[in-house]
Amino acid sequence: MACLSLITMTLNFPTQVFGNIFIHIFEKFGDLKAFVSATSEEFYTFRDIKEASLRLAKELKKYFQDGGEEVSTVAIILPNCIEYPIIVHAAMAIGIPICSLRHDFQTDMLLNMLKDVNPKVLITDSTLLKTSKRIFEELPELKVLVKGPKGSESFGTNLHSLLFSNEDAMDIEDAKSVDPESLAFVSFSSGTTGRPKAIMISHRSMVNNVINTMQNPFSPLRSFQDGQQEKLLGNLPFAHMYCSGLYFYNGLMTGCCIYVIDFADAAELVMLTSKFKLTAVTIRPYMIEAVLKEENIKERLKTARVMEHSEVSAVILTPVNQERVGSTGKLIPNVKAKIIDVNSGKPILKPFQEGELLIKSPSLMKGYLNNPEATKEAVEDGWYKTGDIVYYDEDKYFYVVERFKDLINFRGKKVSPSNVENIVKKHPSVQDVGVIGVSGEATDGEVPRAFVVVKNSVSEQELIDFVKTNTSEEELWLRGGVQFLNSLPRTHLGKIQRKYLRDMGWTGSSSFKS
Known part of the structure; x- marks a missing residue:
């Protein structure tokens, strides 16, 4: 079947697993600030993240010794915080799948999601221990690590005591040899059309995605050059796959410094941009109008580039230039696409004709965890049915119109x-x-x-x-x-x-x- 192919270059992806790549990135940028709390201004350097990640990895490894075919994960239920990347990279270094969940979800939803992903370890804070006790009653085998000052946990092990103990960190050479096809992440769909589904993402997919987005000319982050470090506001939820990719992987690979806050409204976003002289901020479409209404907005945001946060994954499309208002961007290298007429099922080959977007990419998910029927429905002959109604213009910029199920x-x-x-x-x-x-x-x-x-x-x-x-x-x-x-x-x-x-x-x- 005919398809669009906008491959400007064919990238050769490394066979290294994700965790090993980042150990070397942390060494490269050493004592530069990596993650800074936008409220307390406490920070971790790249070196801090490397050492704390390897120390936590040594601890996590103890709970995943029995193997077995069933998928087991490390679950994270935390607000945005500067410890988040340490946890993620600790698990990645030893090949343990990660499942990050929103801390503000209702208890019933959290419990259902946790049961789906079978965590052996849950990393959370004392707030969840107070508000969602039923999780721990129904999952009594969970090993719980609690973020907070000593004494704040009602049960479980204090996370900070592990991250900054006097014990030796795991040797880099002891990092588990991970199959590139093994699971790196289990991430849930947004659930706009039904119960959220657990999406399986491999190490190979993650590596491919990061390299794809780093090497395309529209990458939202600039590499560290001539002593100029990118400063990005980490205001979008770390539990979301797009955001973790932007902050923890693309951001760190460019030597970027992330200023972390759990939520920022329009006024706070503008204030933080000015205070820390940020060079880039991310914003959701529905907040744009509120930001533009802020007083002296042009003057106060003059140091930063504003990046709209779209729900079309960077696996597929890259941010657009400012001349294409409303566009989600172009296909990135190594991605193919076709648009299917929703009534006839036939491919659409002309610009400005709307249809469902199907894609084929080396960064696609492995499928839905424990849900082969949903996987079969979503992926056919290697083509992923996005469910998005789109069209493209004469220069092959894409525009998202609607979700197929909402028509x-x-x-x-x-x-x-x-x-x-x-x-x-x-x-x-x-x-x-x-x-x-x-x-x-x-x-x-x-x-x-x-x-x-x-x-x-x-x-x-x-x-x-x-x-x-x-x-x-x-x-x-x-x-x-x-x-x-x-x-x-x-x-x-x-x-x-x-x-x-x-x-x-x-x-x-x-x-x-x-």
Whole structure:
């Protein structure tokens, strides 16, 4: 089948495992600051991270001696902190798979995820011990390492006492010889369309991804040159795969200094950029408007490049230049793509035609842990079905339109909710909007219904009429009506959780008449 291929160079990937590569990176940058707390200004150098990682690796190795075929992991449930990269690189050095989970998830979700990934060791803080006791009651065999000052843990071993003890660290030569195809990470999908799935990522995939993103010309981070160290704000959640890749791997490989904070709103982001003279900051799309409203924003952000955080993985696409507003970027080296028409299943070969994106890459996941059916559904003949509806322009820059599962099936035609949302957002009284498909008349199939957060008073009929006035495309009309909400349900990554909109009981036929 025809596909797009934008390979500008073929990269030769090393056979070294991930942990071994970084031991040498830590030696290279030595006493430079690597991770700094943006609140306390406590910091670790590259040398500190190397020594503490090898010391912790020696301890972790004790709990993974029995082997066996079943996947066992080190689970991390922590807010962003400067100890995080030490934990990750300790596990990587000896080939133990890591599963990082958001510390602000509900107990039930955390418990389900932990049971999926079978951790032998959990590294957390005293907050989780207080708020999620059921985790430890239902998983009594867990070895728990607790981050915090001595005496703060109610049970378990103090993490800092291991990281900075007087005991000898593991010798570099003793690092386990790891099969490049073995698991490095187990990361969960966002769960916007159902229960999150555990994604298996190999050492080879991680190495390929890092080298790919480091060698492409659009890499968001600059290499350490002429004594100039990149300073990046580590404000996005370390538990997310994109963020750990940016901060722990690409950042460290370039000799970057990461200023760590668990969360930064628009005002704090601008303040920290000015205070530490940051050279790069990462920002989610939904925060852009708030940042731009900050006073004297051009003057206060003049030292830093702003990088939009997109949910399309760097495994596939690279950040775009500023001239391509709305684009997610181009394919990076060694990645192939094809776009499939959602109705016919045939490949699309022309620019500006929308379809589902399929990719083939040496950095793809191994599959979903203990879920062969989901793996088979997601990957066919080596092509990963992203579920993203995209198009590309004449210069092969990609634009993400929608998720495939969110499309509205109106009279046999697939309708993008975002196309409806873009019209509704133009109304001066609308602050936020999410659109889903609901049951319409028998001949219609599904019709759009808008869930709206307003700034000023406006009626349902006004919004229905507004959409009709602003488009002649009948499939975009709000035949499913309007529901007003105080806020839209969103994931921790800022995505609209359309499944919760569907669960609100709005599944009956609409009384709206065109």
